[in-house]
Amino acid sequence: MKKDLDVIGLGELLIDFTMNGSSNQGNPFFEANPGGAPCNVLSMLQKLGKKTAFIGKVGRDSFGRMLRETLERIGICTDYLMEDGEVPTTLAFVHTLPDGDRDFSFYRNPGADMMLSSEDISREAIGRGRIFHFGTLSMTHEQVREATVKALKLAREEGLLISLDPNLCPPLWKNMQEAREQMLEAVSYCDVLKISDNEIQFLSGCDDYEEGIAWLRERYPISLICLTLGKDGSSAYYKDLRVEVAGVFREQVVDATGAGDTFCGCVLNYLLDHGLDALQEKDLREMLLFANAAASLVVIRKGALCSMPELSQIEVLLEKQKGH
Numbered sequence: 390m391k392k393d394l395d396v397i398g399l400g401e402l403l404i405d406f407t408m409n410g411s412s413n414q415g416n417p418f419f420e421a422n423p424g425g426a427p428c429n430v431l432s433m434l435q436k437l438g439k440k441t442a443f444i445g446k447v448g449r450d451s452f453g454r455m456l457r458e459t460l461e462r463i464g465i466c467t468d469y470l471m472e473d474g475e476v477p478t479t480l481a482f483v484h485t486l487p488d489g490d491r492d493f494s495f496y497r498n499p500g501a502d503m504m505l506s507s508e509d510i511s512r513e514a515i516g517r518g519r520i521f522h523f524g525t526l527s528m529t530h531e532q533v534r535e536a537t538v539k540a541l542k543l544a545r546e547e548g549l550l551i552s553l554d555p556n557l558c559p560p561l562w563k564n565m566q567e568a569r570e571q572m573l574e575a576v577s578y579c580d581v582l583k584i585s586d587n588e589i590q591f592l593s594g595c596d597d598y599e600e601g602i603a604w605l606r607e608r609y610p611i612s613l614i615c616l617t618l619g620k621d622g623s624s625a626y627y628k629d630l631r632v633e634v635a636g637v638f639r640e641q642v643v644d645a646t647g648a649g650d651t652f653c654g655c656v657l658n659y660l661l662d663h664g665l666d667a668l669q670e671k672d673l674r675e676m677l678l679f680a681n682a683a684a685s686l687v688v689i690r691k692g693a694l695c696s697m698p699e700l701s702q703i704e705v706l707l708e709k710q711k712g713h
Contacts, residue, residue: 390516394466395439395661397518399540400427400527401502402445403479404452419482423459423694426524426556429647433654433697435464439661442466444514444540448478448501459694469514473501495560503530507539515543520657524556528571541578550665553579554653557588580612581660583653589616602626612665615656617649622681625673632670634677637685637710648684651697655680682706
């Protein structure tokens with residue numbers, strides 16, 4: 390099968406309503422930003438010149454049309470973006486906290502992204518890619534979970550590298566025990582894992598990040614783990630190597646939505662260019678430096694999917710960092 394796509398992403402595609410000022414009466418304004426973690430990753434990859442496609446489902450409504458048009462404008466292939474005629478597009482309201490972090494309210498009971506089924510997944514679609522990327526929000530409910538597992542098995546059969554960003558989001562799970570079980574099931578499939586500080590603590594039960602990573606590596610044959618630590622930067626764990634790179638400090642964080650997705654897209658871009666088999670310490674450092682810089686650029690903008698930085702902007706920031 391012809392590998393004419395670099396990355397196939399699967400999961401949620403939704404509208405993030407992000408706070409953007411207030412009315413004369415003091416009521417908050419919310420801006421409709423296209424979002425969804427897997428597509429945020431694909432958007433970053435497109436900015437870096439890669440070819441991507443998305444597998445998912447939106448409602449047959451104005452928000453679904455907006456999302457499809459957004460992906461097409463960015464250049465993400467929408468051949469496998471389906472519509473549900475009965476269930477509306479998933480919505481999330483993002484309340485930004487004073488420190489730039491976020492509090493989410495979801496309208497997804499059900500939402501169209503949950504309606505993806507195993508019948509919607511084809512070998513033809515999966516086989517076109519070099520990397521398959523997913524998160525665990527497509528494992529919160531049985532129907533979409535079956536679709537995700539089918540896609541993962543096909544990706545393995547077709548020889549794709551499998552990338553996971555767990556994206557822990559407690560409000561969308563029935564309970565946290567099921568969340569942990571399903572997230573670990575997802576981890577069992579992946580070759581590349583991008584995980585945040587709170588997620589490693591949740592999955593491993595270890596407060597210490599290093600102990601948590603060791604716990605994970607003892608149980609699962611993951612080739613590369615990237616641990617993100619917010620403003621404190623990131624670390625990579627590969628074979629017997631551990632590389633840590635400081636973050637790029639931002640005084641004014643406008644919206645942290647998509648920082649981890651930006652980082653993940655940059656990591657996958659590096660692996661597409663350099664492979665996963667023979668990375669050296671300098672390679673891992675270069676990868677993390679680039680990914681940290683890109684993530685620091687997205688947090689000074691509203692939204693994520695349409696706010697990914699240009700390659701030239703990342704390169705300018707890296708040059709500035711060299712001077713410090």
